[in-house]
Amino acid sequence: DAGVTQSPTHLIKTRGQQVTLRCSPKSGHDTVSWYQQALGQGPQFIFQYYEEEERQRGNFPDRFSGHQFPNYSSELNVNALLLGDSALYLCASSLGAGTTKNIQYFGAGTRLSVL
Amino acid sequence: AQSVSQHNHHVILSEAASLELGCNYSYGGTVNLFWYVQYPGQHLQLLLKYFSGDPLVKGIKGFEAEFIKSKFSFNLRKPSVQWSDTAEYFCAVISGYSSASKIIFGSGTRLSIRP
Numbered sequence: 001d002a003g004v005t006q007s008p009t010h011l012i013k014t015r016g017q018q019v020t021l022r023c024s025p026k027s028g029h030d031t032v033s034w035y036q037q038a039l040g041q042g043p044q045f046i047f048q049y050y051e052e053e054e055r056q057r058g059n060f061p062d063r064f065s066g067h068q069f070p071n072y073s074s075e076l077n078v079n080a081l082l083l084g085d086s087a088l089y090l091c092a093s094s095l096g097a098g099t100t101k102n103i104q105y106f107g108a109g110t111r112l113s114v115l
Numbered sequence: 116a117q118s119v120s121q122h123n124h125h126v127i128l129s130e131a132a133s134l135e136l137g138c139n140y141s142y143g144g145t146v147n148l149f150w151y152v153q154y155p156g157q158h159l160q161l162l163l164k165y166f167s168g169d170p171l172v173k174g175i176k177g178f179e180a181e182f183i184k185s186k187f188s189f190n191l192r193k194p195s196v197q198w199s200d201t202a203e204y205f206c207a208v209i210s211g212y213s214s215a216s217k218i219i220f221g222s223g224t225r226l227s228i229r230p
Contacts (some may be wrong), residue, residue, distance in 0.1 A: 040223075042220030045218065058217065090158075092159075103161060106151075106158050107158055
């Protein structure tokens with residue numbers, strides 16, 4: 001039973017570029033959430049996707065966008081990269097949005113470095 | 116706004132010492148509470164959770180946490196730590212509203228165990 005998988009593992013970009021990160025949820029899960037974890041900080045919620053729609057959004061600018069595909073996998077896109085976007089990006093999957101009792105399972109993350 | 120506070124940023128203990136990591140949250144309604152652990156080089160893993168019922172919850176690897184509603188606290192404890200407990204520990208909360216299933220994380224506590 002595959003857990004949450006993210007790709008790529010590491011990524012180096014320069015300011016102003018665009019980046020796409022990918023996530024495959026745990027088998028049987030239909031909801032994907034994305035988090036940004038800066039060095040020395042806890043993960044911060046970016047947004048959540050369920051039924052191919054963005055259901056919730058954290059305090060992140062429109063440069064951060066996402067998509068969920070019919071097979072429940074998801075992408076996180078960041079445009080016009082800033083140095084401050086350097087962080088570990090975590091994907092978490094769960095079963096069913098709109099419930100506070102769903103357990104979120106995390107992937108290993110994508111380490112993004114913006115130079 | 117919801118927030119989670121972990122006042123201990125770095126805790127250093129010797130093996131067999133007892134552990135207590137503090138966690139306080141700021142939300143007056145129904146909450147669901149979690150502790151996640153991130154071992155070096157590994158992904159975030161759920162240590163334990165509280166939804167309702169007995170305020171003393173037991174998790175994996177001998178960890179437990181006590182929910183004290185009057186103190187808005189959910190402290191993590193372990194009677195005797197091992198070197199393998201070296202990791203980053205995150206307290207997290209989800210508010211009780213069904214549409215708000217995003218997790219709010221604390222900034223984490225780094226635990227170092229001296230062999």
